[in-house]
Amino acid sequence: MATGVDARLLKSTKFPPEFSQKVDKSKVNMQVMKKWIASKVTEILGNEDDVIIELIFNLIEGGRYPDIKSIQIQLTGFLDKDTAPFCKELWKLLLSAQSSPQGVPKELLEAKKLELMQEKHQKDRSRQGSRSRPPTARRVRWS
Numbered sequence: 001m002a003t004g005v006d007a008r009l010l011k012s013t014k015f016p017p018e019f020s021q022k023v024d025k026s027k028v029n030m031q032v033m034k035k036w037i038a039s040k041v042t043e044i045l046g047n048e049d050d051v052i053i054e055l056i057f058n059l060i061e062g063g064r065y066p067d068i069k070s071i072q073i074q075l076t077g078f079l080d081k082d083t084a085p086f087c088k089e090l091w092k093l094l095l096s097a098q099s100s101p102q103g104v105p106k107e108l109l110e111a112k113k114l115e116l117m118q119e120k121h122q123k124d125r126s127r128q129g130s131r132s133r134p135p136t137a138r139r140v141r142w143s
Helices: 004-012 030-045 050-060 068-098 106-132
Strands: none
Touching: 004 068, 030 050, 030 068, 050 068, 068 106
């Protein structure tokens, strides 16, 4: 599937050491990862690009063991300078997800827990604020 140019780029590009580890996609909750991919690509590009997001999904879902090096080479034209950091972060999350019983990266679970705790804290503060305010006096209109 790799062209001659892709093959040369694969040989000449220096990849992070994490890329030598395999990810078994069957152990990963892909729905969670797809949400992360979509939000990250939207953040990088500044708008939602369904074509690039679907391309990434297809590249990852191509086989049981995705080839992140090949994926990075194929995404370079779309994500430019953000391709390598995106692929590295994606791969770390996939490695984390495959070792998690739920197939969800622990980093995303921790971020979600923190977000829920902050929401609860905000709700508690707003409830406390509304309880401490004195009731407003009602005007009585005499007709």
